[in-house]
Amino acid sequence: xxxxxxxxxxxxxxxxxxxxxxxxxxxxxxxxxxxxxxxxxxxxxxxxxxxxxxxxxxxxxxxxxxxxxxxxxxxxxxxxxxxxxxxxxxxxxxxxxxxxxxxxxxxxxxxxxxxxxxxxxxxxxxxxxxxxxxxxxxxxxxxxxxxxxxxxxxxxxxxxxxxxxxxxxxxxxxxxxxxxxxxxxxxxxxxxxxxxxxxxxxxxxxxxxxxxxxxxxxxxxxxxxxxxxxxxxxxxxxxxxxxxxxxxxxxxxxxx
Amino acid sequence: xxxxxxxxxxxxxxxxxxxxxxxxxxxxxxxxxxxxxxxxxxxxxxxxxxxxxxxxxxxxxxxxxxxxxxxxxxxxxxxxxxxxxxxxxxxxxxxxxxxxxxxxxxxxxxxxxxxxxxxxxxxxxxxxxxxxxxxxxxx
Numbered sequence: 001x002x003x004x005x006x007x008x009x010x011x012x013x014x015x016x017x018x019x020x021x022x023x024x025x026x027x028x029x030x031x032x033x034x035x036x037x038x039x040x041x042x043x044x045x046x047x048x049x050x051x052x053x054x055x056x057x058x059x060x061x062x063x064x065x066x067x068x069x070x071x072x073x074x075x076x077x078x079x080x081x082x083x084x085x086x087x088x089x090x091x092x093x094x095x096x097x098x099x100x101x102x103x104x105x106x107x108x109x110x111x112x113x114x115x116x117x118x119x120x121x122x123x124x125x126x127x128x129x130x131x132x133x134x135x136x137x138x139x140x141x142x143x144x145x146x147x148x149x150x151x152x153x154x155x156x157x158x159x160x161x162x163x164x165x166x167x168x169x170x171x172x173x174x175x176x177x178x179x180x181x182x183x184x185x186x187x188x189x190x191x192x193x194x195x196x197x198x199x200x201x202x203x204x205x206x207x208x209x210x211x212x213x214x215x216x217x218x219x220x221x222x223x224x225x226x227x228x229x230x231x232x233x234x235x236x237x238x239x240x241x242x243x244x245x246x247x248x249x250x251x252x253x254x255x256x
Numbered sequence: 257x258x259x260x261x262x263x264x265x266x267x268x269x270x271x272x273x274x275x276x277x278x279x280x281x282x283x284x285x286x287x288x289x290x291x292x293x294x295x296x297x298x299x300x301x302x303x304x305x306x307x308x309x310x311x312x313x314x315x316x317x318x319x320x321x322x323x324x325x326x327x328x329x330x331x332x333x334x335x336x337x338x339x340x341x342x343x344x345x346x347x348x349x350x351x352x353x354x355x356x357x358x359x360x361x362x363x364x365x366x367x368x369x370x371x372x373x374x375x376x377x378x379x380x381x382x383x384x385x386x387x388x389x390x391x392x393x394x395x
């Protein structure tokens with residue numbers, strides 16, 4: 001019998017949302033449109049329209065050593081051209097952001113290749129070849145994993161994911177990279193991800209309502225869906241915990 | 257507004273814990289109302305630090321220009337608000353007056369804060385100089 005890939009256990013809403021984000025066959029909804037030029041500005045790695053800097057000659061020049069792995073793996077566009085590796089980092093508020101850092105890691109590794117990702121308490125970094133990173137960052141800003149108020153694009157000083165929201169419902173940001181435009185009811189980026197002011201304000205759209213966020217969230221919370229209420233998720237977590245503990249301590253006691 | 261003074265008995269404090277981080281305008285309004293209350297001895301503010309400049313990384317040296325970091329005026333006295341306020345501690349001059357002040361604060365908060373909050377009574381800040389204060393020459 002062929003193995004059927006599984007993604008995440010559970011029947012609760014966050015579990016279903018997690019499963020959907022992690023499954024590469026499920027298409028993600030696009031909620032907003034942000035121009036590529038604006039995404040490049042927010043990332044802050046190069047001036048929009050300028051050439052990509054390279055760290056090695058294009059692969060087509062054939063200077064790579066002969067290697068079976070190199071023949072098997074089809075390189076991404078950025079790798080073909082020899083682009084630098086650049087990064088984007090997202091911070092997700094604990095107040096029902098559409099996605100949480102650890103789920104991001106699972107989703108990234110399940111859906112895309114050519115990335116290196118790292119999880120920290122409130123943020124998730126992606127490292128990737130520059131031109132591929134820009135496309136991915138654009139997708140991630142435009143799709144349903146992003147909420148203008150509860151998700152932040154922050155290269156440094158990411159503090160705020162566990163802070164209370166401000167009066168406008170925005171996640172706290174000590175560097176104030178984005179601001180609330182009360183007239184439009186939209187969130188606008190005024191700085192790039194490391195706090196350098198932008199020449200134009202980049203709108204990332206209207207924040208979702210609380211009810212909408214609660215229906216889309218992948219976060220288990222005591223005041224939302226408690227993880228303990230989802231029996232299958234709890235059992236899988238307990239099993240992982242037991243196996244990890246015993247296997248590093250008394251592996252002969254692991255019977256299943 | 258705080259100063260380092262020794263009390264024989266730690267005086268009670270009422271903590272105002274709003275559901276949202278307060279804007280400078282709201283903080284200013286709230287302080288002006290609470291500062292005028294009878295039996296209020298001092299007010300301490302806690303919150304998230306708002307730096308003046310980006311202090312590291314490629315953007316080091318750029319001004320942050322956070323709209324919530326500004327000079328506020330409380331009862332005619334100007335002071336720079338350097339945090340986005342998350343908790344306010346109101347020290348009351350005697351334990352017998354806590355209920356009266358607490359009721360007043362609740363009424364003011366209901367009026368000013370457009371979101372939920374809760375009040376708690378306890379002692380949250382130091383009430384006598386610490387060894388560090390002594391070493392710094394503050395006492």
